[in-house]
Amino acid sequence: EAGVAQSPRYKIIEKRQSVAFWCNPISGHATLYWYQQILGQGPKLLIQFQNNGVVDDSQLPKDRFSAERLKGVDSTLKIQPAKLEDSAVYLCASSPPSYTDTQYFGPGTRLTVL
Amino acid sequence: GQQLNQSPQSMFIQEGEDVSMNCTSSSIFNTWLWYKQDPGEGPVLLIALYKAGELTSNGRLTAQFGITRKDSFLNISASIPSDVGIYFCAGQGRPGNTPLVFGKGTRLSVIA
Numbered sequence: 001e002a003g004v005a006q007s008p009r010y011k012i013i014e015k016r017q018s019v020a021f022w023c024n025p026i027s028g029h030a031t032l033y034w035y036q037q038i039l040g041q042g043p044k045l046l047i048q049f050q051n052n053g054v055v056d057d058s059q060l061p062k063d064r065f066s067a068e069r070l071k072g073v074d075s076t077l078k079i080q081p082a083k084l085e086d087s088a089v090y091l092c093a094s095s096p097p098s099y100t101d102t103q104y105f106g107p108g109t110r111l112t113v114l
Numbered sequence: 115g116q117q118l119n120q121s122p123q124s125m126f127i128q129e130g131e132d133v134s135m136n137c138t139s140s141s142i143f144n145t146w147l148w149y150k151q152d153p154g155e156g157p158v159l160l161i162a163l164y165k166a167g168e169l170t171s172n173g174r175l176t177a178q179f180g181i182t183r184k185d186s187f188l189n190i191s192a193s194i195p196s197d198v199g200i201y202f203c204a205g206q207g208r209p210g211n212t213p214l215v216f217g218k219g220t221r222l223s224v225i226a
Contacts, residue, residue, distance in 0.1 A: 004156070042118075042202050042216025043157065056213055091156050101145045101206050103214065105156025 002026065004106035006092050012112045018080040021109045025073065025094030031055075033103060034067055034077045035091040043091055043105075049075065082113045116141045120203055120217030127193055128225050135201060135220040136187040143205030146179050146186040147214065151200045160201075161188070193224050 005024040013019050025032050030051050035043035046065065048055040051072040060067070064083070069075040079086055089110050093103040120137045127133055137146070145164055149157035161172050163179035163186060170177055176189045186205075190197055200219040206212050 040218065042120075042204070042218050044216070045213045048213065093156070100212070101147060101162055101214070102159060105158070107155050 004092055004094055004104055006090075006106040006109055008109055009107065010110050010112075012114065013082055014114050015084055016081040018078065019082055019111060020076050020078045021090050021092075021111075023075045023077070023092030023106060025075070025092070026096075026104055028096065029094035029104070030072070030097045031095045031100055032069055032075050033093040033095075034075070035093065035105075037089040037091055037108070039088070046077070079111075082111075084113050087111055087113045116143075116205070116207065116215045118203055118205055118215055118217035120220055122220055123218070124221040124223070126223045126225060129193060129195060131193055133190040133193055133197075133222060134187060135222075136185060137203030137205075137217050138185040139205060139215075140184065141205075141207070142183040143215075144183070144208055145206040146177070147204040147206070148175075148177050148186070148188045149202045149204060149216075151202060151219070153199075157202055190222075193222075195224050195226055198222060198224050 032049045034046045037043045046060045047057040047067045049069045052069045067077045089108040091108045093105045095103045118139050147162050148160045151157040161177040166183050168179040174191045200221050202219045203217045204214040
């Protein structure tokens with residue numbers, strides 16, 4: 001079974017630029033999550049989708065971050081404009097229906113904002 | 115918001131030694147999870163605990179869900195070099211679509 005795919009793996013941008021990350025969850029997983037992991041910290045949930053609907057986006061900085069999951073499969077997370085403090089690893093995870101504690105993580109995208 | 119305090123922050127052990135790390139919270143959690151993260155990878159689920167007092171093993175790993183539902187520990191027996199990594203605890207307040215809250219991790223180094 002293929003795991004959660006993310007791209008790109010690394011991205012370096014300057015502050016005020018825009019960036020987008022892509023995630024393809026495990027086939028059949030209805031729930032998809034985007035996490036931000038700052039160096040030395042555990043992952044922090046940014047947004048959770050159930051199919052193509054948003055379940056929780058309470059910790060998403062909506063003035064600059066946006067995410068979509070249009071067809072209930074792939075998802076993109078965008079930052080516009082980026083700030084220095086957005087430097088982090090952005091992890092995508094997915095879980096099977098009814099098992100939201102069993103989350104499978106992708107390898108992440110490491111973002112550096114200069 | 116809910117926070118998990120994980121300790122120790124880091125530890126250096128000799129190969130073959132046993133390891134213990136724990137996680138505490140001021141809030142009650144209904145599910146406790148332990149993940150391992152290798153460099154450049156996402157966290158991988160090791161053990162999930164669903165009931166207060168539950169003791170669960172996965173190979174050389176054993177984890178327990180505290181009776182008060184505010185703590186959990188993870189033990190690794192007879193450590194080997196591939197145990198190196200960062201171990202995270204995570205809690206879920208309610209089953210279902212409740213976000214996981216992660217601790218800050220315990221960085222384990224194993225000296226051969």
